[in-house]
Amino acid sequence: MDVLNMTALELSEKIKKREVTVEEAVKASLEQIKSVEKTVHAYVTIDEKGALKKAREIQKKIDEGELTGPLAGVPVAIKDNMCTKDMLTTCSSKILGNFVPTYTAQAVENMEAAGMIILGKTNMDEFAMGSTTETSAFGVTRNPWNPEHVPGGSSGGSCAAVAAGECFLALGSDTGGSIRQPSGFCGVTGIKPTYGTVSRYGLIAYGSSLDQIGPVARSVSDCVAALEVLASYDKKDSTSIKREDCDFTSALVDDVQGLRIGIPGDYFGEGLDTEVKAAVLKAAEILKEKGAIVEEFDLSLVDYAIPAYYTIASAEASSNLERFDGVKYGYRAKDCEGLHQMYKRSRSEGFGEEVKRRIMLGSFVLSSGYYDAYYLKALRVKAMIKQAFDRAFSSYDVILGPSAPTTAPKLGQSLSDPLKMYLGDIYTISANLAGIPGMTLPCGKDSNGLPIGLQLLGNCFEEKKIIRAAYSYECSRNYEAPEIAASEAGKVVE
16 A cells, blocks of 8 residues: 555545554655655755654544544645744744744644644745745755756745655645645645635734635645635634635535636736647636636736736835844844844845845835835735726636746746746736635646646635636546655555
8 A cells, every 4th residue: 555645635534444554654754755855855844753753642533533534644744934833933044044933823733633743844935935946045945847947936845745745735825826836836736715714823924915825735635625624713813704614625526517717818928838828728628528618808907917916025025024133033143243233134144135135125115205106006906906806707707827837947047037037926926916716736747747737716715616627627637746756655564
């Protein structure tokens, strides 16, 4: 029995039937980490001792009937911008290189309460600022499909870990596509729910009005089961929403009869790779053959999304990152003369180039004389983009398109040109500006064998519609794992 080839739901079912133990599942994951981590580098921190101890505790609770949930006993990974009590939480930055929180993020607590075991913390772009997981202070993460290519970002570590079989599920955060774009690059499935569905308490903020936590997994069913665990009202988070219906698994039906799917013509113009375009349109055709009504329409305002997003996100980042000053926690420069020099040197030495670039941009657009010209104008554009989606969803249930203009670029290509990296988010950032749910799942590979991501967007609180479309499409094809994930680790003697 090969544990690593199971989905998270299959594994939990086998554990409940006593065909596999929780400890065996954790050990299989840890062996796979040891096998591929030198190549992939998906993790910043691996808690082997803690995971094995937790496995034994969870096994006892499952055996006693205390834990009966669909994901009990499943080994998972957490993006390193979510606080975990007594475990290093770095945001992949030198400035938080020694930070050990005294509390745990609510989303992580929800997963632990459901019986999932944390294997460790995954690598990311520093403070989630990037689209390639190359801005990490702890080295780049590589795409399991081809180590010469990036895994995407900023949740590249989480997506690469799932793709490489180093965990069964992972948590990511999505500020402008940071779950959906790397999921597309790594050939896995990721969901960004409606803003406010998952508590942001304990998530180290980048852009507070845009950030949202979501799951990454190999299948739509795994992702949806994890989303049910994550979705909860939290009074500690002022943006948390009380949702009456979080029964997302009820939408896992292979039926899209009558579902209205809109394809924005704006998404299929200049800049979109021909192989990506062909794969996405083929996926649309499959859904059409299954009974969906598929039409092309004009979404408009696509060209304004990137400048509006980077203006707002950078402004919020400059405010959120003000707290990292070397005084209370984190990195502090040595041999400083006076408080101000300590502030300047700690931040200058602790932050990476991309983070400093965005802090400076954010400070500029918020400064006197430029606030109205840039920041307020960006907020108006944000409102217009939300209105454009409202109009679109009055005619369509789901919007279908690519998750990125190309497949995963080679390491170093995007980092040398920040503007090129920013343009790579063109299809994902609008969902964050509008606060709507989005999902990416694999829909094929290009001629170089790199995965292509299909993105599905829905109206606020209508995750079930995109889940229905995603599950129906997934039923038409089999999941593929990269060769690097093939390992003798995970074999359990029957």
